[in-house]
Amino acid sequence: MIVRDKPTKLELAFAVRGSIVPAIAPRIAVLMVFSAVMVLLHNTLPTFPEIDAIGFTVFGIALSLFLGFRNNAAYDRWWEARKLLGGLLADLRSFAREVQLFVSDRASQEKMIRLSLAFIHLHRANLRQLPNDPQAKALGGALANAPHPPNAALDAIAEEAAWAYRAAQVDGFGAKALQERLGSITQQQTACERIATTPLPYVYSLLIYRTTYLYCLLFPLALVGPAGWMTPLFVGIVAYVFLGLAEVTEDLSHPFGTTPNALPLDAICRLVEISLAPHLGEKAPQPLEAKEFYLS
Template sequence: MILRDKPGFMQLAFAVRGSIVPVIAPQVLGLAAFAALVVWADRHLATFPEIEATPFTVFGIALSLFLGFRNNAAYDRWWEARKLWGGLLADLRSFARETELFLASEADRARALRLALAFMHLHRAMARRLPDDATARTAAGRAGLSADGPLPRPCAALDSIATLLANARRDGTLDGYGARALAERLASITLGQAGAERIARTPLPYVYSLLIYRTTYLYCLLLPLALVGPAGWLAPLFVGIVAYVFLGLAEVTEDLAHPFGNTPNALPLDAICRTAEISLAPHLGEEPPQPLAPVDYYLS
């Protein structure tokens, strides 16, 4: 995630970090060059039939609406993903307090919290598709999950918590009230995990991407025909601006629709996991680590 203040004058003109410009520059320049070619051909080869701009108005507004819809859906995915991870953080904090209240054995408490932290890291590694994440492996090891071979599945950490609770129940160090309270907390974590999995594994329908990119390119390729008459050599500039706005939005949308990726706009899962460690440290009797700070405006 990029963390910068409201863009000032200089940033507006020159900021590259966090901007979508570097990604779409080739396409924008290509389309502008194509427009220039059309103008040149119109002047030197043969005059194109002049096309009124009105059909392009409808086309452009329809395209804006569809891009707007897809942008909305992508932003909703991004924000829902953030809500789910925020909910997991709250669940971990509540879990720590509820173990204090309901779990009699201090060793059980510590193990349960370490398993919860391991879950967070394993969940993050799976969401980010890091099959051999070192931090997750360490967290899993500290919680007593198998340290060799592939990383355990996040479910394995939660299953271990359930087994721990079942054993405590049988030992009499967890009464019925506590069993219900902690089982509900576990279920809430499970729900948050399933929600994040849903977003990670079910992309926006592919057919939208195809429809919208194809329509955008068609629009930008046909636009010179409408502009060559009224705008002349300014046509490439206008085509470039239109391409910048539409392709820029399409690209941002593509980014936000994958909130667990490694793009500049992806969610700061590392920082959230760190916050969880900070929040649970007092309950484990440990010194809390430092919060993660953005590097070059980027919080990972």
């Protein structure tokens, strides 16, 4: 995630880090060259078709609505993902407190809290598809090789709780509290996996990209008459606006990735470590800092 204040005037003009321009510059260039060729043909061929702009207004409104919809859907995925990660952080904070409140056995307490730490790192590695993530492997141990590692970690916590309940190390109220918290953690873990494995319907991508390119390729025909050699400039701006938004949307709809706009999973896992450290009697580590405005 890019962590940066409101852009200053200089950044507005030149910021590249966090900007979408590098990703779409080649495509904008191709479209601008194409439209320059159109202007040339128009100026040399007398029979070059010149079309009325009426169709483009409706076309442009429809395209704006499509992109607007997809942008909303993608942003909602991104923000929901952030809420779920925050919810997991809150649940793990509460879990540690509840373990101390209800579980008598100190060793069992520590085991459960350490398993919850392993869980969040295994969950991170699962979401980012990093089967060999060193931290997840170190904390998770054998769990990291299970068919579904984060699930296995929660199973292990539940087993420990079942042991403690049967050993009367935790009473009925405590068992109920731990079960509710695990249920809430499971709900949010599964919701993260839902976002990670269910892309926006592919048919929208096709529909939107095809419509955007059609628009950018046909637009010169309408502009070439009234705008002349300003045509490539306008086509460039329109392509920047539409392709830029389509690209941002693509990024945000994969919130657990490692693009500049993806969520800072490493930093959130660190926050969990900071919050759980006092319950393990350890010194809290430092929060992760952004490097060149990027928080991983």
